[in-house]
Amino acid sequence: MFIQNRVFTSALTIFLLSASFFTSCKIDPNNPEDPDTPTPIDTLPVTLVTRDVISNLDIPWEIVWGPDNLIWMTERNGRISKVNPETGQRQDLLSISEVRQQGEGGLLGMVLDPNFSANPHVYVAYTYNSPSGLREKVVRFTHNNNTLSDPRTLIEDIPAASIHNGARLLITRDRKLLVTTGDAANTSLPQSLSSLAGKTLRMNLDGSIPSDNPIPNSYIYTWGHRNAQGLAYHPNGNIYSSEHGPNTDDEFNRILANRNYGWPNINGFVDAGSETTFATGRNIVEPLMAWTPTVATSDIAWYSNSLIPQWRNKFLMTTLKDQRLIAITLSADGLRVTRQESFFDRQFGRLRDVLVAPDGRVFLATNSSPQRIVEVRPIRR
Numbered sequence: 001m002f003i004q005n006r007v008f009t010s011a012l013t014i015f016l017l018s019a020s021f022f023t024s025c026k027i028d029p030n031n032p033e034d035p036d037t038p039t040p041i042d043t044l045p046v047t048l049v050t051r052d053v054i055s056n057l058d059i060p061w062e063i064v065w066g067p068d069n070l071i072w073m074t075e076r077n078g079r080i081s082k083v084n085p086e087t088g089q090r091q092d093l094l095s096i097s098e099v100r101q102q103g104e105g106g107l108l109g110m111v112l113d114p115n116f117s118a119n120p121h122v123y124v125a126y127t128y129n130s131p132s133g134l135r136e137k138v139v140r141f142t143h144n145n146n147t148l149s150d151p152r153t154l155i156e157d158i159p160a161a162s163i164h165n166g167a168r169l170l171i172t173r174d175r176k177l178l179v180t181t182g183d184a185a186n187t188s189l190p191q192s193l194s195s196l197a198g199k200t201l202r203m204n205l206d207g208s209i210p211s212d213n214p215i216p217n218s219y220i221y222t223w224g225h226r227n228a229q230g231l232a233y234h235p236n237g238n239i240y241s242s243e244h245g246p247n248t249d250d251e252f253n254r255i256l257a258n259r260n261y262g263w264p265n266i267n268g269f270v271d272a273g274s275e276t277t278f279a280t281g282r283n284i285v286e287p288l289m290a291w292t293p294t295v296a297t298s299d300i301a302w303y304s305n306s307l308i309p310q311w312r313n314k315f316l317m318t319t320l321k322d323q324r325l326i327a328i329t330l331s332a333d334g335l336r337v338t339r340q341e342s343f344f345d346r347q348f349g350r351l352r353d354v355l356v357a358p359d360g361r362v363f364l365a366t367n368s369s370p371q372r373i374v375e376v377r378p379i380r381r
């Protein structure tokens, strides 16, 4: 079943259906300002249609594109599966019995090794029961013939709770693993450099501490976070993160090594007297964008494909509470948010995760009944 996105007008569709007219026009690519030059068709917005790939899921938390052109998915109950994006056929790889699903905790983030054929490794973050209570760990599995085996714990005993467990993962271009951790409902932890809570952690892919980490013999890469659940690259090499604020100030941040993001003493921008006092001498990073009232920011992904021109060169960000996808435009230097646009407003309920496929289609994981993966692509011409 296809549902036309209400955002775009049918008049635009007609315009686009006749767009082949332009391909016969002479376009001077060196003079885009020429008033006689038609707008190149691949920059015009396209009408979007959506389709349910699979539904009745159990809190899908992470969807990533696999080297087999299948969607790899975590569900918070501990299950890792592959879903065929065309047929919706599902194949379960593993159910991690150690996962303790409690409140917002459970099996959360997942990332695959970017060089999967040489290193068929799958990294996941989840909460588990330890003798001292709920904790979080990152485990690496090896994929072989549709099984995940040989679990290797890279880091464990990270403070966890029924709320605020972070757990978004990113493998960087220099082959390090970044892991966001939440404050685990304890606001005394994010500013403490002796706690792994409320941080971005950086580790080698075997779990050891990189020799070039900013704090010697520490996993801590950045601190002062509340609960960051978005972490992604911009093509220019910057890394950005979205973060849940308290009653105010959801944030969109640029991640810089060895910097303090302020929580719990600073919410959003440094714009209150107590925040200015706290910020003095503390190497604080302010967000590029803060949302009050909050939207409940979840995943972010950079969109560079030409398939959906209106999203090209923007970050796509899912929101839970606001139940919409936000497209974020940055300034050329990547230091300011210059525009935000909303899509699918309350059409699918809470949006947890966003995945950009290599062909430019976008997949959304929803957390409202029926919990599902939704495909987004242009209408067929």
Ligand SMILES: [Ca+2]
Residues within 6 Å of the ligand: 224, 251, 261, 262, 263, 266, 267, 268, 285, 286, 287
């Ligand atoms: Ca902050």
Ligand SMILES: [Ca+2]
Residues within 6 Å of the ligand: 266, 267, 268, 269, 270, 271, 272, 275
């Ligand atoms: Ca503030």
